[in-house]
Amino acid sequence: MSKKVAKGEYIETDTGNKVSRRSQIIGTTNIILGGKTVIQAEVIIRGDLLRTLSSSTGDKSSGNPVAVAIGRYCFFSRGCELRPPGKLYRGSFSHYPLKIADHVFVGPSSIIEAALIGSHVSIGSNCVIGKFAIIKDYVRILDGTVVPPNMVIPSFSVVGGRPGRVVGEVAEGEVDGFDLREVYRGVGNS
């Protein structure tokens, strides 16, 4: 019984991640995908920008150092870029891990350099999230927003503009709309 494996757009892993063949993922050993995450074509994930602290901190890293950690049911649209942020700290420049929680939707051509993104966040298209920004849960970022570096966006905010400012609040009824399970099911492997 021979199975004909069709060459689809996405590579599907055991944990349900759908990664496009045309995406550029560098440093795959330093990237953690939670499961049921969709990565579309032309997405760049920089897993090579690692923390370069000296080994004086101790040998507590059992496995590979993590550069990018992504949660479940995330969706990265075409052309977006995930970059761990870096800064000059006490004389040396090093990168810090980029942590993304569950149900995060990133629109096309957006650049993410945040430090932490909470769950149920929807980022629009052509956005720039500055270095070390912290985005909490249930946040909607409108299209074309530039979030300045070091900004903290509290939960249930709607952020827009350049520089990004909180322009509104997410209504109680919109909370269920951030769920990306249906979106994941809608991704076919043609």
Add this chain to the structure above:
Amino acid sequence: MSFTPYTYFQCPCTESNLPTRRLGENASTEEEESDQDDRTFDPRAPRANYSLYPLEYLLYCEDCHQIRCPRCVLDEIVTWYCPNCLFEVPSSTVKSEGNRCTRSCFQCPICIAPLSVSSTEAPPEGLGAEHATQNGPYVLNCAYCAWSSKEIGIQFDKPNGIFAQLSKIQNGGKPIVTPRERRKDREERTRDTSGSTMNEDGVVEDLPGIMNLDPHELLDAESQFSNLKAFYQSQLADSSPASALGFTGEYGYGSPGALSRIMGLYTGGSFAEKKAKSKKGAMREAQDALEGLQITSPASEEKAVNRLLSEGWESTASAVQKKEQSYNTHFVSDLRPIAHLLRTKRSKRCRTCRHILSKPESKVQTTRFRIRLVALNYIPSISIKPLQPATLGRETFLTPMKPTQFLLTFKNPLFDNVKVNIATPASTPGRFSSKVTILCPQFEVGANTDAWEEALREGGGKGTEREKKRTKAEASEGQNQAEAGKIWERGRNWVSVVVEVLPASLKIEGPEFMRSEELKKDDGPLREDEDVVEIPVFVRVEWEADVAHDDTAGLTATSRDKEAKEKRELAYWCVLGVGKIIQD
């Protein structure tokens, strides 16, 4: 510009107000015609904008069985917190310190981006660099526009508690005497003069703590205000008559006159009255800067003008920047970092029955809700899409005079079946009225049960009955026929029906018979959003709900009989924005 179809719901709270008459018009016949008692809803009326909301914004009150919109709910504050440091601020601190963050959270005065604290020392190099702590003078930096507090000449000694340090330094580095210090100084002075301390030599000496304030000092707005206020309060207290009638307007405990009046209330009026017939003391105005007097000199205006002439346009602050500042500033170098305004978590309450509709957790980090009664869980949601999958580029544009069909999908969130009746006026209100026909105005939508629950229920002997029902239903429905009286498709808890729209032509000039009544009266050019087809739809939802009798259910054996089904109905207007008409 693409157009996404939308559905807005009207909250019934607006119906108790005046009718939505458009100004400057006699009652048109449209308003009289209706199947229901209410007038037809006109989405283009100026008032309509304030009553329409997307379904996500609406809450539902279970006691009143009514929709509640953001305008008809009462807000109560649960917690105050800083949006930058996410630190909870107790409400007592908010009352005393104000509604801004008093830690180190500031916004750049130029671009309103967040500021970070950094040391001005050179970064350590060489061995052990990462362990070296920096304790040079600290400045505030903006990472977005590269502004630094050095540009206004302010530096800090400690990296924490910037708010307190900032309130003591002016732009340029000179210390400010804060209003609090002035008040303390004033109190010390009055204490000194009332019970003067004399040392052995009989000379009144200055108590330590009293500052030598210049009587001609140039005060900033806050200090001037606090000085003036204290001065006037002391004047009022001295000069108000000690009359028992208390008609000075001073009802507080401030003046001695009021105090004696209040004491006099209980000890008998006549005695106090005779004593209190003193002359009204004269009140004077402030004499120097200590009391809050500021004399404007013509030279101060000249200074500003000269500065403007020398430094030019770029040195002035823009209107947006000035708005955020608490003081009147003209120049960019006068701008100060802005403390973040505190944000709140609010709970919402129904206006009529005071039932809580939405209550978040009081902890800032938790995003859950204790109570969350949203309309999405009670009324069927409506979504629109064109029946024929449109070609790219021409998606949401409607051609005039070409009948287009749309699919309305009603999704039922309740656990009971609902009967839905929809109605719409034959032509949409407005200058360019499109004709609308609903093919199936009455239908039933299934309950929002899981697939498991349905399977379990079917196994209970009712299987054959349900199957018969299903096959009969399948014969006529679900066949995707766009015929009157038949639905398009049915799912477990959703139904889709077809609506046919004949878009109007957007021609303002044209043969008389083609133009509507309103167009004849008002033939100005096409206004904004007039080419959007908005269909007002009246939706009536009926269902049978179990009357909640949880406490008695377990006690009696005949609990099944007590399962009285209460018939409930809900009716509201909604507006469907289906598409834009192309100009021909």
